[in-house]
Amino acid sequence: MSGRKIGEVILDLKNISLSFGGVKALQDISFNVLEHEVRAIIGHNGAGKSSMLNVINGVYRPQQGDIILRGKHHTNMDSYGAANAGLARTFQNIALFKGMSVLDNIMTGRNLKMKANMLQQAVWFGAAQREELEHRAKVEEIIDFLEIQHIRKTPVGRLPYGLQKRVDLARALAMEPQILLLDEPMAGMNVEEKQDMCRFILDVNDQFGTTVVLIEHDMGVVMDISDRVVVLDYGKKIGDGTPDEVRANPDVISAYLGASH
Amino acid sequence: MAFFLETLLGGLMSGMLYSLVALGFVLIFKASGVFNFAQGAMVLFAALAMARFSEWIPAWLGMDNLFMANVLAFAVSVAIMFVVAWLIERLALRYLVNQEGATLLMATLGIAYVLDGFGQTIFGSDIYKIDVGMPKEPVMMLESVFEGGILINKEDFIAALIAALLVISLSVFFQKTATGRALRAVAADHQAAQSIGIPLGRIWVIVWCVAGITALVAGIIWGSKLGVQFSLTTIALRALPVVILGGLTSVPGAIIGGLIIGVGEKLSEVYLGPYVGGGIEIWFAYMLALVFLLFRPQGLFGEKIIDRV
Amino acid sequence: MFYRENGQFKTSYKADQQVFAIPQDRWAILALVVFAFVGIPLLVDEYLFRAILVPFLILSLAALGVNILVGYCGQITLGAGASMAVGAYAAYNFLIRVDGMPALAAILLGGLVAAAAGIVFGAPSLRVRGLYLAVATLAAQFFWDWAFLRIKWFTNNSSSGSVSVADINLLGWTINSPTDKYLFCLGILVAFSLMAKNLVRGNMGRQWMAIRDMDVAATVIGIRPMYAKLTAFAVSSFYLGVAGALWGMVNLGSWEPAAFSIDRSLQLLFMVIIGGMGAISGSFFGAAFIVILPIFLNQMLPLVGSLFGLEVSIALVSHVEFIIFGSLIVFFLIVEPHGIARLWATGREKLRLWPFPH
Structure with missing residues (x-):
C-alpha cells in the first residue's frame, strides 16, 4: 500500500442506538473512521451491519447518538444530505436501475455535479451538451478503471451477478466520494470474482485516496484488506482494532469461532 | 338535529353498499395482488344477467311467479359469474402471475372493456328493471325522540341490511373456513403458498367468483333502485376512495371506509354543496381519501410499508 | 444494402450520444419528417386529415406526456384527461380574456397552467405510491371534471356549458383547413418530441428512470425524489396541457368537459402501454393504434357480418369494438408488456445482424 497516508478522523459515530418497534438493531455503538483507511464492519447475519451502514448514509435515523463528519454534526441527515456530504455506497442486493444501460446507471452517479437546467436540457444546447460530454469522459475513466468497457451499452438486467456488483461500484465511484460505503461487496461471489473485487477496492483506496467502509459477514478476505475492523454481534460492539488485535480478542473468538469451530 | 341524523343515516346506508363493492376489491387484491378495475x-x-334472466326465465318456462323467477335468475347469474371468474383466471390472470401492480391494473381495465362489450352484446344495452320486491315507501322513525321523527328510505334500509349481512358472512367465511385460510396464505406469499400445495389457480377462481357474487348483490340493489344501465359501472369508481381510505388489504378497512365515505359524501353534499354549486360528492370522496392518505399512506388498516435496502 | 453498422466507428462521445446513432436511422427519420410535412399534404384527402391524422398527432403529443410520467418516472396516473382539460380551458381563457393574445402563446400558457396544476395534484406522489397514487390521481380527474362543469367562470358563463374558439391564427396564418391544422399540429409535435427525447436521454431523464427503477438507491446517490417526481408531473402535465389546448381549439373547435373525461385518461394510458412504456416512439405507435383501431373495426365489422349474412348494428359494432379492444390490451400485456416499441426494437436488433446472426 503505497502513496496513501492515513489521516485524521473523518467520520465519528458516537453512542448510536437504533430500534424498530421493540427490536433493538443497534445498541450504543461508537467507533470512528480515519481518512484514507479501509475500515471493515463484520458480524454475523442480523448483527446490525446493514443497519449501521444505513445509519451512516442517512437511510435510517438513529433514535440516539451522534454522527460527526469532518467535525460537523449530521444527526438529522437524510440520504440526500449524505450524498451531498460526499458519501457513496453500494448495496448488498444490488440496487441498480434495471431499466437503464450500464452507462446510464453510472451517469446517474454524476447527477449532483450536473447543473444545466431543464430548459437547456430540453433543447440540448450549450451547458447541457457540454456537461453531458464532460461527465461522459469522467464516467469512461471509471469504466476503464473497473474494466467494464465491453458492457457499457448493455441493460444492467442482462448482466451476470459479479458484473452487476462491479457496475454498482462504478456508480458509487462516479460520485467521486470521500467516503465509500460497501455493503457486502463480496457476497455471493466466487474466488476469482472476490479477488477482482479486492483489487478494485484497494486500487480505489490507493489511487483516489477514498476512505472505504465495508461490511462483510465472513472474516476471510476482509482481514487482509482492512486497516481496522469493528466487530458487531447482536447489535453490540464486541471488538475494534487492527485485524490482528481483533483476531486475538476473546469476545470475538467466542462469538465467531467459539462453539462451532 | 333530526335533519342531520337523517343525512347521517342516509350516508351510513349508502356507505354500506360502498363497503360491499369495496369488499370485492379487497378480496381480489388480497388474494392475487390485482387491483381489480x-x-x-x-x-x-x-x-344485466339478473335483469334479463328474470325476464327470460318466466317467458321460457311459462310461469308467472315473480319470486321463483327471481330465485332462478339469481341462481343462473351466480353460475354465470362463476364462469366469468373461471374464464378470467384461465385466459388472463394465470399468464400475468408475477407482473407488476400497474400491469395487472391495466389488464383488469382490458377485462372491464371485454365484460362491458360482451355483456351488452348478449343482454342488450337498454335500461332494464330488476324487481325483487324491494319496498319503495319511506318510513318514519324515532317520532318520540324528535319532532316529526326522521324519514328513512325503507329500500335503502333493507339494502344496507343485506349488504351488512353479506359483508359479515364473507368475513366469517374467510376467517373460519379452510378455503379462507388458504386464501390468507396466498395473500401473504404466493410462492410459499404454492409450495405447501395450495392451488393458486383455484383460489383465484374462488376469489373472483366471490367478488362476482358481491358484484351481483350490489348490482341487484342498485339496479332495482336506479334501473340496470351502463352507468352502473361508475359504482366501482365511487367505491375506490373507500378502498384507499380503508387500506387495500383490509376487510374491516373496507367496511369502515365505506361508512366514512358514505357519510362524508352525504354531509358534504348537504352542508357544503349549496355553496359551491352542488355535485361535489364524487370528488369530495376522493379528496377525503387523498387528504387521509397524506397522513397514513397505507390507509386506515393497511399494512405498513417498510423500505428495505 | 444491408441495414448494418459494420465499419461505422464513433470517434467522439458526441457522436456516440446522438439521438439516432446509426446513420441509416437518421436518414430514415429525416425522410419520414420531410414526407410528413411535404408528401402527406399532397397525397391525403380531407377526411383522412380530420378523422385520423390530426387526432393522431394531438393524441401522440398527449401520450408523450403520459409516457414521461408513467413510462419514465414510474408514477402511474389515471388523471391525464384532467391535465388536458386544464390546458384546454386555460388556453381558452387566455385567448378570450386577454386582448391580442396570440393563439400559440395561449396554447403554451395553457400548458404551463396545466403544469402548475399537475404539480399540485402530483404532490401526493411524495407520500403514496403505486396503486394508491393511481387512485389519488383520480381525485384530480373528478375534481376538474366537476370544476369545468360547475364553475361558470371557466366557461365564460356559456349557457350550454360548451365553449368554442374561432379559427386560430399564427402570425397571420389562419389555421382553418384540415391541412393547416395538420401542419400546425405536426410542427408542434415534432418540436415537442425532440425536446422530450433530449430530456429523457439527459440528466433529467436519468433521474426520472432512477426513481422509477429503485427509489431508495436513487436517493442514496443524491437524487431528490421530490424534485424528480414533481418535474416529471410538471413536464408531463405541460405536454398534456398543450395537447388538450390543441384538442379543444384545433381539433374540436368547440367542446365540453366530457371531451376530457376519465375515458380519455384511460385511453391515453392504453396508448402508452400498448405503444411501449419508457420509449418515445411507443407514444406514436400507441396513438396510431388507438386512433386507427376503432375506425378499422367500424369499417370491417359490417363487412365481416355481411359475409355471414348478418346485419351489424351500430350498437353491436361499438360493443364488439369494446370486446376486441379489451382483449387486445390483455393480449399485449401477456405477450409483450413493453409494447409495440419493444417489438419494433427487437425486430431492428435482428435486422442489424441479419443475414449473419452469429
Whole structure:
C-alpha cells in the first residue's frame, strides 16, 4: 500500500442506538473512521451491519447518538444530505436501475455535479451538451478503471451477478466520494470474482485516496484488506482494532469461532 | 338535529353498499395482488344477467311467479359469474402471475372493456328493471325522540341490511373456513403458498367468483333502485376512495371506509354543496381519501410499508 | 444494402450520444419528417386529415406526456384527461380574456397552467405510491371534471356549458383547413418530441428512470425524489396541457368537459402501454393504434357480418369494438408488456445482424 497516508478522523459515530418497534438493531455503538483507511464492519447475519451502514448514509435515523463528519454534526441527515456530504455506497442486493444501460446507471452517479437546467436540457444546447460530454469522459475513466468497457451499452438486467456488483461500484465511484460505503461487496461471489473485487477496492483506496467502509459477514478476505475492523454481534460492539488485535480478542473468538469451530 | 341524523343515516346506508363493492376489491387484491378495475364492469354484467334472466326465465318456462323467477335468475347469474371468474383466471390472470401492480391494473381495465362489450352484446344495452320486491315507501322513525321523527328510505334500509349481512358472512367465511385460510396464505406469499400445495389457480377462481357474487348483490340493489344501465359501472369508481381510505388489504378497512365515505359524501353534499354549486360528492370522496392518505399512506388498516435496502 | 453498422466507428462521445446513432436511422427519420410535412399534404384527402391524422398527432403529443410520467418516472396516473382539460380551458381563457393574445402563446400558457396544476395534484406522489397514487390521481380527474362543469367562470358563463374558439391564427396564418391544422399540429409535435427525447436521454431523464427503477438507491446517490417526481408531473402535465389546448381549439373547435373525461385518461394510458412504456416512439405507435383501431373495426365489422349474412348494428359494432379492444390490451400485456416499441426494437436488433446472426 503505497502513496496513501492515513489521516485524521473523518467520520465519528458516537453512542448510536437504533430500534424498530421493540427490536433493538443497534445498541450504543461508537467507533470512528480515519481518512484514507479501509475500515471493515463484520458480524454475523442480523448483527446490525446493514443497519449501521444505513445509519451512516442517512437511510435510517438513529433514535440516539451522534454522527460527526469532518467535525460537523449530521444527526438529522437524510440520504440526500449524505450524498451531498460526499458519501457513496453500494448495496448488498444490488440496487441498480434495471431499466437503464450500464452507462446510464453510472451517469446517474454524476447527477449532483450536473447543473444545466431543464430548459437547456430540453433543447440540448450549450451547458447541457457540454456537461453531458464532460461527465461522459469522467464516467469512461471509471469504466476503464473497473474494466467494464465491453458492457457499457448493455441493460444492467442482462448482466451476470459479479458484473452487476462491479457496475454498482462504478456508480458509487462516479460520485467521486470521500467516503465509500460497501455493503457486502463480496457476497455471493466466487474466488476469482472476490479477488477482482479486492483489487478494485484497494486500487480505489490507493489511487483516489477514498476512505472505504465495508461490511462483510465472513472474516476471510476482509482481514487482509482492512486497516481496522469493528466487530458487531447482536447489535453490540464486541471488538475494534487492527485485524490482528481483533483476531486475538476473546469476545470475538467466542462469538465467531467459539462453539462451532 | 333530526335533519342531520337523517343525512347521517342516509350516508351510513349508502356507505354500506360502498363497503360491499369495496369488499370485492379487497378480496381480489388480497388474494392475487390485482387491483381489480373491472369490479364496476362485473357489477354491470351481473346486474344485466339478473335483469334479463328474470325476464327470460318466466317467458321460457311459462310461469308467472315473480319470486321463483327471481330465485332462478339469481341462481343462473351466480353460475354465470362463476364462469366469468373461471374464464378470467384461465385466459388472463394465470399468464400475468408475477407482473407488476400497474400491469395487472391495466389488464383488469382490458377485462372491464371485454365484460362491458360482451355483456351488452348478449343482454342488450337498454335500461332494464330488476324487481325483487324491494319496498319503495319511506318510513318514519324515532317520532318520540324528535319532532316529526326522521324519514328513512325503507329500500335503502333493507339494502344496507343485506349488504351488512353479506359483508359479515364473507368475513366469517374467510376467517373460519379452510378455503379462507388458504386464501390468507396466498395473500401473504404466493410462492410459499404454492409450495405447501395450495392451488393458486383455484383460489383465484374462488376469489373472483366471490367478488362476482358481491358484484351481483350490489348490482341487484342498485339496479332495482336506479334501473340496470351502463352507468352502473361508475359504482366501482365511487367505491375506490373507500378502498384507499380503508387500506387495500383490509376487510374491516373496507367496511369502515365505506361508512366514512358514505357519510362524508352525504354531509358534504348537504352542508357544503349549496355553496359551491352542488355535485361535489364524487370528488369530495376522493379528496377525503387523498387528504387521509397524506397522513397514513397505507390507509386506515393497511399494512405498513417498510423500505428495505 | 444491408441495414448494418459494420465499419461505422464513433470517434467522439458526441457522436456516440446522438439521438439516432446509426446513420441509416437518421436518414430514415429525416425522410419520414420531410414526407410528413411535404408528401402527406399532397397525397391525403380531407377526411383522412380530420378523422385520423390530426387526432393522431394531438393524441401522440398527449401520450408523450403520459409516457414521461408513467413510462419514465414510474408514477402511474389515471388523471391525464384532467391535465388536458386544464390546458384546454386555460388556453381558452387566455385567448378570450386577454386582448391580442396570440393563439400559440395561449396554447403554451395553457400548458404551463396545466403544469402548475399537475404539480399540485402530483404532490401526493411524495407520500403514496403505486396503486394508491393511481387512485389519488383520480381525485384530480373528478375534481376538474366537476370544476369545468360547475364553475361558470371557466366557461365564460356559456349557457350550454360548451365553449368554442374561432379559427386560430399564427402570425397571420389562419389555421382553418384540415391541412393547416395538420401542419400546425405536426410542427408542434415534432418540436415537442425532440425536446422530450433530449430530456429523457439527459440528466433529467436519468433521474426520472432512477426513481422509477429503485427509489431508495436513487436517493442514496443524491437524487431528490421530490424534485424528480414533481418535474416529471410538471413536464408531463405541460405536454398534456398543450395537447388538450390543441384538442379543444384545433381539433374540436368547440367542446365540453366530457371531451376530457376519465375515458380519455384511460385511453391515453392504453396508448402508452400498448405503444411501449419508457420509449418515445411507443407514444406514436400507441396513438396510431388507438386512433386507427376503432375506425378499422367500424369499417370491417359490417363487412365481416355481411359475409355471414348478418346485419351489424351500430350498437353491436361499438360493443364488439369494446370486446376486441379489451382483449387486445390483455393480449399485449401477456405477450409483450413493453409494447409495440419493444417489438419494433427487437425486430431492428435482428435486422442489424441479419443475414449473419452469429
